[in-house]
Amino acid sequence: MLVENRAGGERALFLLILLEIAIFAYTGPNFLSAANAFEVVRLGAELGLIALALTPVIVTGGIDLSVGSMMGFCAVAFGYLWRDAHLPIAAAAGCTLLAGILGGALNALAITRFNAPPLIVTLATYSLFRGMAEGLTRGVDNFSKFPPDFLYLGQGYIGGVVPAQAPVFAGFVLFYWLLLHRTTRGRAFRAIGFASEGARWAGIPVNRRLALAYTLSGFTAAVASLIYVAHLGQARADAGTGFELLAITAVVLGGADILGGRGSIWGTMLGLAAIVVLQNGLRVSAFPAELAGILTSAILVVAIAAGRRTKRTAHVTVPQENEEDDMKNSQLAVLSAVIIAGSVIVAASNWWLVQSVTGKTPAVPFAAPSGPTAATKAPHRPTIAIMPKAKGDPYFVSCRLGAEKAAQELGIDLIWDGPTDLDPAKQNEVVEAWITRGVDAIAVAVVNAPGISTVLRKARAKGIKVLTWDADALEDARDYFVNQATPQGIGDTLADEANRILKGKGDFAIITGALTAANQNEWIKFIKARTAAKYPGLKLLTIRPSDDDRNRAFSEAQTLMKVYPKMQLLMAISAPAVPGASEAVKQSGRDDVKVTGLSLPNMCKPYVEAGVASSVVLWNTLDLGYLVVNASKQAVEGTLKPGVTSIDGGRLGKINIEGTQVVLGKPLVFTKANIGQYDF
Amino acid sequence: MTRRILAIGGLWAVLLIILAIQAPDFFAPANLRDMAVTNAPALVVAIGMTLVILSGEIDVSVGSQFAVLSVTAGILAKSGLPLPAVAALTALAGALLGGTNGLLVTGLGIPSIVATLAAMAFWREFLRWTTQGAWIQGLPSTFQWMGLTQAQGEIAIVSSAVLLFAVVAWTMSNLQLGRAVYAVGSRHESARLAGIPVSGITFGVFALMGTFTALAAFLDSVRFSQVQPSAGMGLELKAISAVVIGGTSITGGKGSLWGTLMGVVVLAAIAPALTFLGVNAFWEKAIQGTIILAAVVLERSASKGGPHAR
DSSP: OHHHHHHHHHHHHHHHHHHHHHHHHSSSSSSSHHHHHHHHHHHHHHHHHHHHHHHHHHTTTTOOHHHHHHHHHHHHHIIIIIISSSOOHHHHHHHHHHHHHHHHHHHIIIIIISSOOHHHHHHHHHHHHHHHHHHHOOOTOEEEOOOOHHHHHHHHHEEEETTTTHHHHHHHHHHHHHHHHHHHHHHHHHHHHHOOHHHHHTTHHHHHHHHHHHHHHHHHHHHHHHHHHHHEEEOOOTHHHHHHHHHHHHHHHTTTTSSSSOOOHHHHHHHHHHHHHHHHHHHHHHHOOOOOOOOHHHHHHHHHHHHHHHHHHHHHTTTTTTHHHHHHHHHHHHHHHHHHHHHHHHHHHHHHHHHHHHOTTOOOOOOOOOOOOHHHHHOOOOOOOOOOTTTTOOHHHHHHHHHHHHHHHOEHHHHHOSSSSHHHHHHHHHHHHHHOOSSSEEOOOOOOOHHHHHHHHHHTTOEEEEEEEOOOOOOOOOOOOEEEEOOHHHHHHHHHHHHHHTTTOEEEEEEEETTTTTTHHHHHHHHHHHHHHOOOEEEEEEEEOOOTTTHHHHHHHHHHHHOOOOOOOEEEESHHHHHHHHHHHHTTTTTSSSEEEBBBBBHHHHHHHHHHHHHEEEEOHHHHHHHHHHHHHHHHSSOOOTOOOOOEEEGOEEEEEEEEEEEOOEEEEEEETGGGGOOO | OHHHHHHHHHHHHHHHHHHHHHHGGGGGGHHHHHHHHHHHHHHHHHHHHHHHTTTTTTTTHHHHHHHHHHHHHHHHHHTOOOOHHHHEEEEEEEEHHHHHHHHHHTTTOOOOOHHHHHHHHHHHHHHHHTTTTTOOOEEEEEEEEEGHHHHHHHHHHHHHHHHHHHHHHHHHHHHHHHHHHHHHHHHHHHHHHHHHHHHHHHHHHHHHHHHHHHHHHHHHHHTSSEEEEEEEEHHHHHHHHHHHHHOTTSSSOOOOHHHHHHHHHHHHHHHHHHHHTTTGGGGHHHHHHHHHHHHHHHHSSSSSSOOOOO
């Protein structure tokens, strides 16, 4: 009976994937091509390995939340062993796999030896592994320039078609399938998942089998991290962030019971395919990235609910319960309907109110042009695809407003999409999707230069004009870089501001975004260099993270003011951190502490006007968005070409071109005197 | 449970002694007050999470709910409603969000970790999609500190959290309703045979979790004059960690709110304490993970091995 149910669930999942393919084949240009199919495999490999690793764990009724963090730790360990310990690449890889096994063994030890619940143990190691990765690299360091032979594993194509990681992945699928479905160990996992005590009485060495599942999980995460590093060409502490949740979703979607006892490799692969195809299809169709999360969760709920329903009706045989159940069911159905309707009302009113309150237009869900209509428009409207570093970031939101204005003025089709959080791997995936879709120009605000350059080169080879903005890729990977201000320009301006506010002497502290944020770390480097060289009276006390959270910045600022009572300046270099730090200073009532930093004028206006924040540094983000679209259009039309020294920037006037850099100008310094003139 | 409290208490005492020697300013009243105000909303969420975990379930969607409800509170306040109405409507919205989770779990029989995992992704992405990261600005001047002075507002925030704690703690140990939550968490089938409406209790606990999250979002938002839609990132992990450090069994049925209170206090103190001690921020996550792991291992090391369970 169970087998039948499982097959039913898998059939439904299979139909779902077919449905996704059918829809995206219609909405996404070139979605249905062999090249795209292989791309999907490439994108699925790392997540797939993690999902494979989690399948036996979940079948035993356990869970492993530490796999994503383990990837971060392994990536850093690998980079460290290769670059700093000078091991050959193979030896470094070998040691990394060993580290993965040890990490998995640590989980296994705590779970079997101390009988601690897996959820808590792996919650702890989730923090521990990521923390070790951040500690080892001090958040800043990252490792790149790996030899091409190694990068081939993540970027190469066997015979020019098949992605190099595909065979590795296939090998692991086979291995896990054999383990789970063709060995006594696989049966033992199931038995433990159904009833661990029963399994023990039946003579199964429960602890040893559990240890195997968790250790394998660590090992497989290490393999995934190697492929991830080869794919992006860079090893950083943030590798694999969030993979655990997506992988668990894939496994559970594939019909595994989160409570243990049920689950199959075939199901996990179907669940994985459903997620990866959905993500890829949405991107190729230029639908907003946020839909991926929304739809995945909806599918998950429906799939599990359907599965549970059939299972329950198949199992419940106690007769006297039925009547009561029926009655309860009808009541529940009514109650469900009411509550779900209520949630929908909350959601819809929220949406409507947000629209009316913000008075902005960006939330139009399907603003992006859909393929067929765009194609029928006469004669040729260039399609320009622009990617921010992270979509929800207020900084990029205001860039988008400028870009949309330019798109209207200049008569182009604009696709604005990207990851919803800082994620180098997802940026690559979006670019891949745009290449598949076939756009005229791509402009990317780069999170990870070595990581994205391979795919940008591929886009150029296909005749797409490639620009970068906000942060550059490797120089040979793009045609032009729209440069709003160099990291040095920003660092220098901030240091100059600190000097001006402190009048040449005093202590200051920096509140940054995430400790691993590459941008901020670059700025800090130049701030330090400038103060060391020019302003000997300034002393940098410490650097604290805010994780781009206003509230965290607030708490950090509060603590800093108490730990360093003589500190006179807080420099917050992440957009939400400036209002956070300013609010802390305001609430403390201390007027000897000032705030400066890098942020958007609108969210800082109350504090600048009240004199809490002395100044805010930024360039005009509306102009930046405008210029990116303008320059992209001119690159497509050929008015921006090598040898040109200036272009017509529309409302921005004449824009200088220096080599391959389109220069916006110097950063603005907003103070009490001028902040009222800006609205973004 | 007592062993864990002893273990954590021991670790905690060591930290306090180091702090007292190295950085006595940590105990300055102003610092303690700021820590209390900042963490009052986290305590409110942790109270709800304790009930959820005691009933044998889990809710990983509270961080996303917190963000949605913060924005809800901001929008309602901006529309000009009086603040008590804003608080009440936000709480209602929270009950609906929590109730939806409850229905997914009790009505559709989806395991709570899966149901709330889906809710977590859904609400976070939904909010990103609709707000596009835009902050709610230009709130009425009475929004911050609920129209009181800063000192009064701070007292109001902390005392609301403490009052809620007292009421729930008393209910849990003295009323039948509280005992029913323990019973459901210990063993569904026995609770059902004992005449306890298992589905009703589970549903109620989730709805309450949503309501508490709404209250926390409200208390947190009124500390500021603008609302950020990315609030509550990682709040679920913080709340679950606090409950677990406080000795509540993740499988349900065992634990207490007093333990949770201690868990919240320990977690609240770690980050500021490390700053006071001048420890580099890069090691913070590793230290936090070690503390949780140590707590679990210390507590389990001598206890008789129960059945392998989550």
